[in-house]
Amino acid sequence: MIYLLRHGDAEDGxxxxxxxxxxxxxxxxxxxxxxxxxxxxxxxxxxxxxxKIRAAGTARLACEALGVEAEAATELRGGAFNSLAxxxxxxxxxxxxxxPDFSDEVARLTGARAKLRKGGLAIVDGSTLVALLRPAxxxxxxx
Numbered sequence: 001m002i003y004l005l006r007h008g009d010a011e012d013g014x015x016x017x018x019x020x021x022x023x024x025x026x027x028x029x030x031x032x033x034x035x036x037x038x039x040x041x042x043x044x045x046x047x048x049x050x051x052k053i054r055a056a057g058t059a060r061l062a063c064e065a066l067g068v069e070a071e072a073a074t075e076l077r078g079g080a081f082n083s084l085a086x087x088x089x090x091x092x093x094x095x096x097x098x099x100p101d102f103s104d105e106v107a108r109l110t111g112a113r114a115k116l117r118k119g120g121l122a123i124v125d126g127s128t129l130v131a132l133l134r135p136a137x138x139x140x141x142x143x
């Protein structure tokens with residue numbers, strides 16, 4: 001199973017895009033996503049994240065509930081990537097990154113047209129989109 005979590009809400013850009021930090025809302029979104037994954041029974045074996053600050057922060061906060069350490073993956077910094085290659089040999093993997101890259105990857109894997117909102121989550125099993133959860137959906141699950 002591959003879980004694709006878009007980074008939470010971040011500061012507006014004032015120059016260096018990679019240095020944008022999560023807002024308080026983004027921090028809450030990340031923590032809620034991790035809690036929702038626990039409640040959903042996700043057994044995450046590894047977490048790979050974009051090295052950009054907002055994604056790494058999202059991964060760190062989400063992974064606190066999951067009991068795994070996030071590992072930076074330059075493949076997730078922006079642009080097309082192959083989630084199957086990244087996940088190979090790692091078991092169930094949580095990937096944390098950016099749009100439109102994650103929606104493009106969901107479409108490549110499943111054929112589904114999906115758009116992940118900030119703090120949103122897609123769950124893919126093989127070529128099937130199992131769930132597309134908005135931040136509000138994750139909040140309801142985590143409550």
